[in-house]
Amino acid sequence: xxxxxxxxxxxxxxxxxxxxxxxxxxxxxxxxxxxxxxxxxxxxxxxxxxxxxxxxxxxxxxxxxxxxxxxxxxxxxxxxxxxxxxxxxxxxxxxxxxxxxxxxxxxxxxxxxxxxxxxxxxxxxxxxxxxxxxxxxxxxxxxxxxxxxxxxxxxxxxxxxxxxxxxxxxxxxxxxxxxxxxxxxxxxxxxxxxxxxxxxxxxxxxxxxxxxxxxxxxxxxxxxxxxxxxxxxxxxxxxxxxxxxxxxxxxxxxxxxxxxxxxxxxxxxxxxxxxxxxxxxxxxxxxxxxxxxxxxxxxxxxxxxxxxxxxxxxxxxxxxxxxxxxxxxxxxxxxxxxxxxxxxxxxxxxxxxxxxxxxxxxxxxxxxx
Amino acid sequence: xxxxxxxxxxxxxxxxxxxxxxxxxxxxxxxxxxxxxxxxxxxxxxxxxxxxxxxxxxxxxxxxxxxxxxxxxxxxxxxxxxxxxxxxxxxxxxxxxxxxxxxxxxxxxxxxxxxxxxxxxxxxxxxxxxxxxxxxxxxxxxxxxxxxxxxxxxxxxxxxxxxxxxxxxxxxxxxxxxxxxxxxxxxxxxxxxxxxxxxxxxxxxxxxxxxxxxxxxxxxxxxxxxxxxxxxxxxxxxxxxxxxxxxxxxxxxxxxxxxxxxxxxxxxxxxxxxxxxxxxxxxxxxxxxxxxxxxxxxxxxxxxxxxxxxxxxxxxxxxxxxxxxxxxxxxxxxxxxxxxxxxxxxxxxxxxxxxxxxxxxxxxxxxxxxxxxxxxxxxxxxxxxxxxxxxxxxxxxxxxxxxxxx
Numbered sequence: 001x002x003x004x005x006x007x008x009x010x011x012x013x014x015x016x017x018x019x020x021x022x023x024x025x026x027x028x029x030x031x032x033x034x035x036x037x038x039x040x041x042x043x044x045x046x047x048x049x050x051x052x053x054x055x056x057x058x059x060x061x062x063x064x065x066x067x068x069x070x071x072x073x074x075x076x077x078x079x080x081x082x083x084x085x086x087x088x089x090x091x092x093x094x095x096x097x098x099x100x101x102x103x104x105x106x107x108x109x110x111x112x113x114x115x116x117x118x119x120x121x122x123x124x125x126x127x128x129x130x131x132x133x134x135x136x137x138x139x140x141x142x143x144x145x146x147x148x149x150x151x152x153x154x155x156x157x158x159x160x161x162x163x164x165x166x167x168x169x170x171x172x173x174x175x176x177x178x179x180x181x182x183x184x185x186x187x188x189x190x191x192x193x194x195x196x197x198x199x200x201x202x203x204x205x206x207x208x209x210x211x212x213x214x215x216x217x218x219x220x221x222x223x224x225x226x227x228x229x230x231x232x233x234x235x236x237x238x239x240x241x242x243x244x245x246x247x248x249x250x251x252x253x254x255x256x257x258x259x260x261x262x263x264x265x266x267x268x269x270x271x272x273x274x275x276x277x278x279x280x281x282x283x284x285x286x287x288x289x290x291x292x293x294x295x296x297x298x299x300x301x302x303x304x305x306x307x308x309x310x311x312x313x314x315x316x317x318x319x320x321x322x323x324x325x326x327x328x329x330x331x332x333x334x335x336x337x338x339x340x341x342x343x344x345x346x347x348x349x350x351x352x353x354x355x356x357x358x359x360x361x362x363x364x365x366x367x368x369x
Numbered sequence: 370x371x372x373x374x375x376x377x378x379x380x381x382x383x384x385x386x387x388x389x390x391x392x393x394x395x396x397x398x399x400x401x402x403x404x405x406x407x408x409x410x411x412x413x414x415x416x417x418x419x420x421x422x423x424x425x426x427x428x429x430x431x432x433x434x435x436x437x438x439x440x441x442x443x444x445x446x447x448x449x450x451x452x453x454x455x456x457x458x459x460x461x462x463x464x465x466x467x468x469x470x471x472x473x474x475x476x477x478x479x480x481x482x483x484x485x486x487x488x489x490x491x492x493x494x495x496x497x498x499x500x501x502x503x504x505x506x507x508x509x510x511x512x513x514x515x516x517x518x519x520x521x522x523x524x525x526x527x528x529x530x531x532x533x534x535x536x537x538x539x540x541x542x543x544x545x546x547x548x549x550x551x552x553x554x555x556x557x558x559x560x561x562x563x564x565x566x567x568x569x570x571x572x573x574x575x576x577x578x579x580x581x582x583x584x585x586x587x588x589x590x591x592x593x594x595x596x597x598x599x600x601x602x603x604x605x606x607x608x609x610x611x612x613x614x615x616x617x618x619x620x621x622x623x624x625x626x627x628x629x630x631x632x633x634x635x636x637x638x639x640x641x642x643x644x645x646x647x648x649x650x651x652x653x654x655x656x657x658x659x660x661x662x663x664x665x666x667x668x669x670x671x672x673x674x675x676x677x678x679x680x681x682x683x684x685x686x687x688x689x690x691x692x693x694x695x696x697x698x699x700x701x702x703x704x705x706x707x708x709x710x711x712x713x714x715x716x717x718x719x720x721x722x723x724x725x726x727x728x729x730x731x732x733x734x735x736x737x738x739x740x741x742x743x744x745x746x747x748x749x750x751x752x753x754x755x756x757x758x759x760x761x762x763x764x765x766x767x768x769x770x771x772x773x774x775x
Contacts, residue, residue: 004676245756260759262745265752272751273694276687277666284669296661303662349651352658359661360634360648 003069003287012070016077019046024081026330032192033336036185037156040192043083048117050074053091058099061111068224068286072231076282079235079309082333086153086193086344087120088232089225094121094162096224097173100217101208106175110160122158122178123225124149124198125218131346132164132218138200140165140172140207145181145200153344155196156185163205164218171214176205190340219354223298226345227285230298230305233341234278237305240312240334241271244319258319267315274308281305299355306348309338373679376438380445383418387411393450393722405537408452412487421460421485429468430482437678440619447622450722454582458533459484461619463491463542466612467561470599480540492538492564494529494586495609501531501739502746504544505553505606506765506773511545511560514592523547523560523598525568525591531740535571535584538564542612544605549771551603556770559600559608562593578732579719621671621691623664626737627699627723627730628706630661636727637709647709656705660698667691686755693747696737703731 005013023042032038047053052074057063064070071092078084095114098106113119127133128150138147145165152161158178165172180203186195209217245268248259258264278301285301288294313335317324324331342348389395391411396404415421416430423439425431432438446453464484471477483489500506509527525545535541541564548556564571568591573581600608624630634657637647647653667690674684706727707714714727721729738744752758765773 004673004680004682241756245758248758256762257759259752260762262749262761265756265758266745266748268756268758269748269751272756273690276670276685276690277663277694280669280673280687281662281666283673284665297665299658300662300665303658304666307659307662349655352655355658355661356648356654359630359657360638 003283005069005073005283009070009073013073013077016050016052016074017080019050020077020081020083024083026333029082029192029333030327030330033190033333036187036191037194038191039157039194040083040085043078044085044087044117047078047084047088051115052088053117054115056092057095057111057115061107062115063111068227068289069283071228072282072286075228075231076235076238079232079237079337080239082236082337084232085157086122087117089228089345090123090154090158091115091117091119091121092228093123093221093225094160094175097162097208097217097221098175100220101173101175103206103208106206106208110175114160119159120154120157122152122154122161122198123221124152124155124161125164125222126150126152126346127164131350132215132222135169136164136166136171138163138165140167140174140205142167143204144202145174145176145205146202147200149198149200151186151188151195152198153340154194155183155198156194161198162208162221163200164214165205167210170211171218172207173209173214173217174205174207176200176203178203180204188340190336193340193344219295222345223285223295224289226302226351227282227289227298229341229345230278230285230301231282233305233309233338234275234282236334236337236341237271237278237308237312238275240309240316240331241268241275243331244268244271244312244316247316247320264319267319271308271312271315274304274311278305278308293358296355296358299351299358302345302351303348303355306338306342306351309334310342313338373437373441376434377441377445380420380442381448383420384445384449384451387414387451388449390414391451396452397720404452405455408455409487411452412456412485416486422481425465425468425481425485429478430485435678437675440675440678443619450724455490455534455537456487458493459489459491459538462612463493463540466542466559466599466608467491469611470559470608471561472599473596489539490534490537492532492535492541492584493612494532494535494541494543494562496529496531498528498530498585502743504609505557506770507544507546507557509543509545509588510549511547511558513547522592522594525560525562525588525593527588529586529588530574531583532571532586533583535564535586536573536581538571540564541586542599544609546770547602547605550769552767553765553770553773554606555603557605557609558598558602559605560593560597561599562591562597566591566593568592576736578729578736580733621667621688621695623667623671623691623695624724625692625695625697625699625734627696627703627734628725628727630657630664630702632725633657633660633702633706636706640709640711642709653705653709656702660702663694663698667695686751689747689751689755692737692741693744693751696734697744699730700734700738703727703734707731 054063055066055070059065091114161176163174165174182199183196188195251258281301281304285297288297317331419432422431423434424436427433467477468481497507511523514522514524543560546556547558568589570587571584573584575581640647642650674688677684717728723730723733
């Protein structure tokens with residue numbers, strides 16, 4: 001199954017692109033790269049004001065009652081202008097976990113604030129190089145967390161974190177108020193993502209799920225966030241496709257536009273193929289929310305969008321020649337974002353394994369692929 | 370979607386009733402002419418059941434349904450190994466040209482209906498030894514010839530190549546050069562010809578996979594009346610382009626007409642690499658995951674295009690990506706599957722089906738990367754038509770054909 005965007009959904013995309021274009025500022029983005037802890041407040045305010053953080057929340061909690069399709073449309077627009085803190089995905093992930101956990105008190109405390117952008121959420125699953133370790137070193141003892149998480153996106157500003165932990169070797173998904181944790185900023189190659197190491201020392205935390213239920217919920221949340229992020233990656237790749245195309249038309253060498261040389265035009269045509277395949281996978285994944293093949297669909301979206309964005313960043317820079325590698329030219333903003341998004345929420349090898357586990361497990365039966 | 374879902378179920382149910390008579394099991398060990406006879410009977414069964422010419426006008430023997438109905442039937446039909454390949458070019462390209470463009474409508478109607486019944490087969494004669502990608506560079510001559518009475522006629526001389534199933538064709542559509550003194554695109558005219566007429570010689574060309582479904586065709590002073598002209602004189606190139614657009618949304622296969630990924634997993638499930646299970650090997654897993662991500666994207670493109678058609682919208686140009694992307698993937702996955710079978714992969718089953726057999730798939734893949742538009746031409750089309758990038762440097766542009774250096 002897939003979808004064709006209806007008029008309301010197209011209007012959401014148009015509105016998002018308009019709002020983002022009004023605040024686009026390359027100098028501000030370049031400056032943010034050189035500051036640790038800098039936070040693109042303008043973007044965050046737009047996201048909050050436009051309701052982008054509340055889209056998938058139930059109306060009872062101040063949300064818009066929409067879903068992944070609409071979240072994806074907005075994320076794609078954000079990716080196109082390299083806008084966005086990780087909160088687009090992480091606030092959605094934390095909110096979804098709280099809903100799934102079914103604790104009314106937690107829902108009352110956090111959901112409305114997360115949706116309004118007054119509270120910021122981080123998702124701290126990874127430890128060292130592992131996205132979702134079998135047994136997390138971070139321990140939950142029934143009431144508190146102890147341990148550390150490295151390079152958590154949005155970790156620098158988050159008020160609350162969803163933490164992948166363990167208790168007696170069994171997985172636990174716990175929600176921790178970060179007032180009780182300490183954090184260290186990471187000076188990263190894409191500082192706008194607000195990466196930080198989080199250290200928990202008897203930090204009060206509530207379990208949302210335990211045992212196999214925790215693992216299943218963690219994978220479902222990863223699939224949701226990966227679907228949103230895949231849209232963002234596709235938006236970035238699509239922007240680079242057209243930047244490369246425009247440059248290939250404008251730039252002349254050897255007496256003709258460089259886009260007339262097959263080595264250049266075929267490279268751009270290949271980008272088109274990667275972008276369209278990623279876009280189709282993203283829309284498909286968003287339409288499979290809650291279905292048995294959702295994890296596989298999210299993996300396909302994630303893999304193809306990551307490939308599209310990384311390849312577009314490489315090739316677009318290459319087509320620009322020397323101008324592609326200058327600081328002021330700013331293409332490295334896309335290059336950096338392509339890589340940070342590729343790592344956050346699990347690298348390609350992590351998702352390849354998920355896809356293969358699903359496929360070998362028999363999900364493929366009946367598929368034409 | 371309920372209507373179309375019902376149509377899909379109806380198609381599948383009917384196809385299943387045809388399997389005992391026409392499925393793979395019924396045709397094992399048949400020679401190609403014997404298989405073709407099965408194909409003709411299967412095509413007739415489709416006609417009788419209302420599954421031939423699904424989106425064609427009832428006036429031409431069709432069912433009068435939408436292109437979407439046709440696409441859905443084709444998707445279902447492709448699930449089975451049925452003998453329909455002989456009619457692909459005939460009913461997909463050549464006969465629709467006759468239906469849309471042949472001036473004598475009564476004659477056209479009779480030809481279309483007999484072809485729909487599988488009684489006749491048409492071929493499409495475009496490519497030549499000197500050019501396939503550069504279609505407008507073709508050299509077969511059509512010269513005015515007065516011997517056919519008051520209406521005048523044409524004398525055809527030259528050679529065509531890569532013509533699919535011409536050895537079984539009763540008729541063919543032909544693009545030939547009627548005026549070598551004008552620019553190459555402007556001197557072409559479109560005809561139909563009787564493949565059994567004097568002056569036509571058809572010789573099958575054996576391909577790398579061992580099969581011979583394409584042919585070379587020689588025209589030696591073949592005289593045809595002007596009534597066999599389908600386009601205006603000199604306007605054949607536009608008709609040829611229109612031909613290629615007729616089945617714009619034909620059913621595509623994300624597996625590139627090779628084995629599906631489930632087949633790959635089945636092939637390697639019990640195999641090892643250096644003593645370790647192949648399905649636990651990162652290189653194999655990466656290949657599976659990447660192929661799946663690509664193929665599921667192609668599948669989603671088709672699904673979205675079908676939903677748009679259903680909603681009365683025009684699908685985007687991304688539908689053209691399938692052949693370019695899917696066949697490359699099939700080629701590499703087939704190589705990997707053969708690798709993983711080790712020395713057992715050396716066996717060659719000459720009857721192997723490309724949707725099931727890795728060697729057959731691998732041997733046939735290069736043909737598909739060239740037939741109907743080579744990868745490089747598809748990339749040019751994407752770059753120029755979709756992205757608006759410049760055409761390649763073309764030194765023959767605007768030059769009269771007979772002054773282009775050879």
